[in-house]
Amino acid sequence: MSTLDGSNILLTGGAGFIGSHVVTLIVQQFPNCKVYTMDKIDYCSSSLNLESIQGYPNHHFIKGDITSADFVNYILVEHKIDTIMHFAAQSHVDNSFGDSFEFTRTNVFGTHVLLEAARLNKIKRFIHVSTDEVYGEVPAGRPHCNEETILAPTNPYAATKAAAESLVMAYFKSFKLPVIITRSNNIYGSHQYPEKIIPKFISSLLAGKKCYIHGNGENSRHYLYASDVAAAMVLILQKGVPGEIYNIGSENEVSNLQLARYLLLQLQMEGVSPPEPYAHMDPKLVPISALGDLTKKGLRLKGEESYILFVQDRPFNDKRYAIDSSKIHALGWQPKVSFEDGIKHTIAWYRQHWNTWWAEDVVATSLVPHPDKVILRRGSAPSL
Numbered sequence: 001m002s003t004l005d006g007s008n009i010l011l012t013g014g015a016g017f018i019g020s021h022v023v024t025l026i027v028q029q030f031p032n033c034k035v036y037t038m039d040k041i042d043y044c045s046s047s048l049n050l051e052s053i054q055g056y057p058n059h060h061f062i063k064g065d066i067t068s069a070d071f072v073n074y075i076l077v078e079h080k081i082d083t084i085m086h087f088a089a090q091s092h093v094d095n096s097f098g099d100s101f102e103f104t105r106t107n108v109f110g111t112h113v114l115l116e117a118a119r120l121n122k123i124k125r126f127i128h129v130s131t132d133e134v135y136g137e138v139p140a141g142r143p144h145c146n147e148e149t150i151l152a153p154t155n156p157y158a159a160t161k162a163a164a165e166s167l168v169m170a171y172f173k174s175f176k177l178p179v180i181i182t183r184s185n186n187i188y189g190s191h192q193y194p195e196k197i198i199p200k201f202i203s204s205l206l207a208g209k210k211c212y213i214h215g216n217g218e219n220s221r222h223y224l225y226a227s228d229v230a231a232a233m234v235l236i237l238q239k240g241v242p243g244e245i246y247n248i249g250s251e252n253e254v255s256n257l258q259l260a261r262y263l264l265l266q267l268q269m270e271g272v273s274p275p276e277p278y279a280h281m282d283p284k285l286v287p288i289s290a291l292g293d294l295t296k297k298g299l300r301l302k303g304e305e306s307y308i309l310f311v312q313d314r315p316f317n318d319k320r321y322a323i324d325s326s327k328i329h330a331l332g333w334q335p336k337v338s339f340e341d342g343i344k345h346t347i348a349w350y351r352q353h354w355n356t357w358w359a360e361d362v363v364a365t366s367l368v369p370h371p372d373k374v375i376l377r378r379g380s381a382p383s384l
């Protein structure tokens, strides 16, 4: 018996990266719970992301756009949906500097459509997946953000996520819709389209291309492995309290340059070796912390210039994020996968799949210094 028995979940964005890990976990772990994945199958998604649950009687895929109110309403009624887990979004910050109307359409208007449908259909749980980026950057030495910290997003993507959160909390206050918001760190692992730094750098190196570092490489992020965030989502689904917000973070803070260097060593790129005092070590065993120290001391890996190129920075690039996750720790969650193990598994997965999981031309557009596709719709009128 589980608390999810008999539940009918609509999970949006399930053919994307994080959603696919969560839907797979729920479908496999809770056979008496039905999950309906709704996804419009954008450039970053792949139907292969759902391959491992193909044929499971408790999973159904629906191709659809969350901004279509009639369609969303129909799905809620037709399948007696009682729970919504909302992952669908335009998720890539770089793109949002060029095509932010699309971010508003999906992230804000799409969320509003789901909330209104949830209200009309008296949904019992609405889990809204947000991000640590809503807090804005947290310079070193400042306290970590907890769930009460005032939001201060700095890029168009983060601003749409913060706007969506405002709508979610408004539906809680005005209509008592039982909502829960999550805000997580950067997630990595298998299934992630190679536009985000970890899969992009791994795929670039495997493709014989360079890692393009935005700015000077000192910006850092906290990284959390996909299976850890999936476990957090399932816990929140079962034990989360309506009206509450949960930060989901890790302790693995890594700068962009430190990350590129670590990947060069893990992939054992030709001609690359660590400097003293690590020169005689197996490059794969050089600890990630040592690579952070190298950066501070102005040292570099021998041969790294063949693989690392510094390019123009984002218009604004948050230096770092820092969140306090004690609230979800108290609920019973801790990350289990170390950064080193997570990267090992991720590299193994991309070695096998980087050039076959997504269409070849779609991957090629991602392995560039900045996404050039973003200017395609720049300035076009929003069609809501």
Ligand SMILES: NC(=O)c1ccc[n+]([C@@H]2O[C@H](COP(=O)([O-])OP(=O)(O)OC[C@H]3O[C@@H](n4cnc5c(N)ncnc54)[C@H](O)[C@@H]3O)[C@@H](O)[C@H]2O)c1
Pocket: 012, 013, 014, 015, 016, 017, 018, 019, 038, 039, 040, 041, 042, 043, 044, 045, 046, 064, 065, 066, 067, 086, 087, 088, 089, 090, 091, 092, 106, 110, 129, 130, 131, 132, 161, 183, 184, 185, 186, 187, 188, 192, 193
């Ligand atoms: N990736 C991260 O590091 C991270 C960290 C914190 C929060 N988040 C949030 O988690 C969620 C999932 O992120 P992800 O990295 O898996 O993103 P992703 O880009 O891999 O997947 C997003 C999915 O949403 C779908 N989608 C987009 N617009 C849609 C629409 N209008 N209708 C239906 N489906 C649509 C896409 O087809 C895709 O499958 C997002 O809300 C994102 O803001 C991501």
Ligand SMILES: O=c1ccn([C@@H]2O[C@H](COP(=O)(O)OP(=O)(O)O[C@H]3O[C@H](CO)[C@@H](O)[C@H](O)[C@H]3O)[C@@H](O)[C@H]2O)c(=O)[nH]1
Pocket: 091, 092, 093, 094, 130, 131, 132, 133, 184, 185, 186, 187, 195, 196, 197, 198, 200, 212, 213, 214, 215, 219, 220, 221, 256, 314, 317, 321, 368, 369
């Ligand atoms: O080719 C590249 C790609 C990225 N970066 C840098 O790497 C860092 C991380 O970038 P990216 O992987 O695109 O992630 P974020 O911009 O941090 O955003 C991710 O992490 C957020 C949570 O913090 C989520 O909300 C977003 O959906 C998700 O894309 C940033 O400093 C980028 O400027 C590079 O230097 N070169």
